[in-house]
Amino acid sequence: MCDESRSAAAPGLHPDSVGGAVLVVGAGEAGSRVAGALASRGAPVVVLSPDGSPGVELPPLSKKLFAESLTLTAHSVDPAAADSGPGHAVSGGSSVALLQGAAVELDLDTRSVRLDTGEWVHGSAIVIATGSAARILDIELPGGPAFTLHSAADAQAIREHLAALRSGSAQDTPVDIGIIGSGFLALELARGAVDAGHTATVHLNGPRPLPRLSAPLSDAVMALHESAGVRFVPHSTPVDYVARDFWITAVGAQAATDFAGRGVQRTSAGALLTDAHLRVLAAGGAPLEAVYAIGDCGQVAHGPMAAYGPQESEPVAASQGEWLGRCLGAASNHAESPGPAEPDPSEHVEPGHSAPTAAWSDLPWHWSFQGPVRVFTAGMSAAASQGEPVVLGDLATGSGQVALFASEADDAPLVGVETLGPPKPHLAARRLLASGTVPTRAQVSAPDFDLVVASRLAGSGHVRA
Structure with missing residues (x-):
C-alpha cells in the first residue's frame, strides 16, 4: 500500500507539477479504481472513455452468459456521484469529469493524449488503464459464426444469436457450441453452456486446460468438467474443427496500448512495461515522469513484483488502481498544502496485503468460477x-490445494498456492503468503501439515475476499 504520510508519495510526480487534473485513460476496473481513490481525496480527475460512460464488470459476462438474464454492473469512476454520464462532474467538492473519446496518440513530452475527436487533453499525470482486447483467430471456422467475449457488446451479440437459433426450434433443443482456448475464460464458457443444457466442445492447444497452473490441478479441473458433459479435444489443430452452431474463440488478449507509440517498452502481448512504482518505461529503459500503466495493459518489470510475471486479473487491476490513486492523491494534497499530507485515518493495512511501502507490492491473486468448480x-x-x-487434499473430489515452491530443495519457501473448492483455504493461503513467514517444502510435505492452521500461526486477521 501507499504510505500517505510521505511528502513525496507518488514517484515521478513532483508537488510543483500537480496543478492540473490527473488524466486517466480508460474507465474499466483499474481506471475506475484509481479515479475513485483520487476523487475521495478531492484530487481533480479527468477520465477518458471511448463511449463516454464507465465500463462494466467483466467477470459476469462469461459466468452468466448462458443464464436466462444477464445483469451488467457499471464501474463507478466517482463514489460520490449519482450520475456517471458523459462530461459528468459532481458539485459539492467532487472533482471527477468523464470525457468521451478514444485515445489515439500519446505525447510523452507534454503528457497529453489526442482523442479520436481530434482534441488534445493534458494531464498533470497520465494513468494508462486501457485494458486489453480479445485476440482474433485468423481462420475461417466451419459452421456457424465465430464470436469473442471481451465486452458487454460481445455478450449481447452471442445472446442474440443464441436466441435466434432457439427461436426456430424447440426451446429445449441443445445448441452445439465450439470453444477454442485453454484458459479460464474457455472453461467458464464451456461449463456455463453445458449447465444451461447445450453441448460444448473445448479445443485445447496442449494436453490439458489452464496451462499456467500446475498439472495436478489442471487435470482435476478437466476431469470435473468432463464428468459434467464438457468435451475436450487436446492438442487441437484446425483439422479437428467440425461444423458447430457457433463458435467462441478465447485465445488470449492483446493490451490496448497502440496509441502509446514507439517511445515505450512493451511485452509481446502489448502490455507496457513499468518499474516497481508502475511508471511506464521509456524505450531507453528509464521510467517516464508521471506516466503510469495499471491493470491488464501494464506489466511490472522491475522490483520484487517482476518475478510474478503477467498478472491479468480483476483483483490486481483493482489493487493497482487503488494504490496509485492514493499515491497521486497524497501528492496532489501535498502540492496544495505547505505541510506533508495527513494520512487518511480510514487507511489501514489488511492481513493478506503488504505493509505500507514506496512501491506497489500487493500479493497477486485470481479467482475463476466455472459453474460449481471454483479455482483460486x-x-x-x-x-x-x-x-x-x-x-x-483430494483434488479429484473438487476440494484441495497445490503448493508451489521457489526450488526443488527441501528448504525452499512456499511461493504460491492453487486452490480448488471453497474459498477458506484460499484466504488462508493469501494470509500465509503475505505474512512473510512461509513454510518450506519439507514442512508442507509433512503428513500433518494444515494450510489453514499454518496461516493462523503466521498471523491472525481478516483477509478480504
Whole structure:
C-alpha cells in the first residue's frame, strides 16, 4: 500500500507539477479504481472513455452468459456521484469529469493524449488503464459464426444469436457450441453452456486446460468438467474443427496500448512495461515522469513484483488502481498544502496485503468460477515456481490445494498456492503468503501439515475476499 504520510508519495510526480487534473485513460476496473481513490481525496480527475460512460464488470459476462438474464454492473469512476454520464462532474467538492473519446496518440513530452475527436487533453499525470482486447483467430471456422467475449457488446451479440437459433426450434433443443482456448475464460464458457443444457466442445492447444497452473490441478479441473458433459479435444489443430452452431474463440488478449507509440517498452502481448512504482518505461529503459500503466495493459518489470510475471486479473487491476490513486492523491494534497499530507485515518493495512511501502507490492491473486468448480490462485504461478508441486487434499473430489515452491530443495519457501473448492483455504493461503513467514517444502510435505492452521500461526486477521 501507499504510505500517505510521505511528502513525496507518488514517484515521478513532483508537488510543483500537480496543478492540473490527473488524466486517466480508460474507465474499466483499474481506471475506475484509481479515479475513485483520487476523487475521495478531492484530487481533480479527468477520465477518458471511448463511449463516454464507465465500463462494466467483466467477470459476469462469461459466468452468466448462458443464464436466462444477464445483469451488467457499471464501474463507478466517482463514489460520490449519482450520475456517471458523459462530461459528468459532481458539485459539492467532487472533482471527477468523464470525457468521451478514444485515445489515439500519446505525447510523452507534454503528457497529453489526442482523442479520436481530434482534441488534445493534458494531464498533470497520465494513468494508462486501457485494458486489453480479445485476440482474433485468423481462420475461417466451419459452421456457424465465430464470436469473442471481451465486452458487454460481445455478450449481447452471442445472446442474440443464441436466441435466434432457439427461436426456430424447440426451446429445449441443445445448441452445439465450439470453444477454442485453454484458459479460464474457455472453461467458464464451456461449463456455463453445458449447465444451461447445450453441448460444448473445448479445443485445447496442449494436453490439458489452464496451462499456467500446475498439472495436478489442471487435470482435476478437466476431469470435473468432463464428468459434467464438457468435451475436450487436446492438442487441437484446425483439422479437428467440425461444423458447430457457433463458435467462441478465447485465445488470449492483446493490451490496448497502440496509441502509446514507439517511445515505450512493451511485452509481446502489448502490455507496457513499468518499474516497481508502475511508471511506464521509456524505450531507453528509464521510467517516464508521471506516466503510469495499471491493470491488464501494464506489466511490472522491475522490483520484487517482476518475478510474478503477467498478472491479468480483476483483483490486481483493482489493487493497482487503488494504490496509485492514493499515491497521486497524497501528492496532489501535498502540492496544495505547505505541510506533508495527513494520512487518511480510514487507511489501514489488511492481513493478506503488504505493509505500507514506496512501491506497489500487493500479493497477486485470481479467482475463476466455472459453474460449481471454483479455482483460486495466490502468489506466484506454477510457471514461475520450481520443482514438483505438493498436493494437499483430494483434488479429484473438487476440494484441495497445490503448493508451489521457489526450488526443488527441501528448504525452499512456499511461493504460491492453487486452490480448488471453497474459498477458506484460499484466504488462508493469501494470509500465509503475505505474512512473510512461509513454510518450506519439507514442512508442507509433512503428513500433518494444515494450510489453514499454518496461516493462523503466521498471523491472525481478516483477509478480504
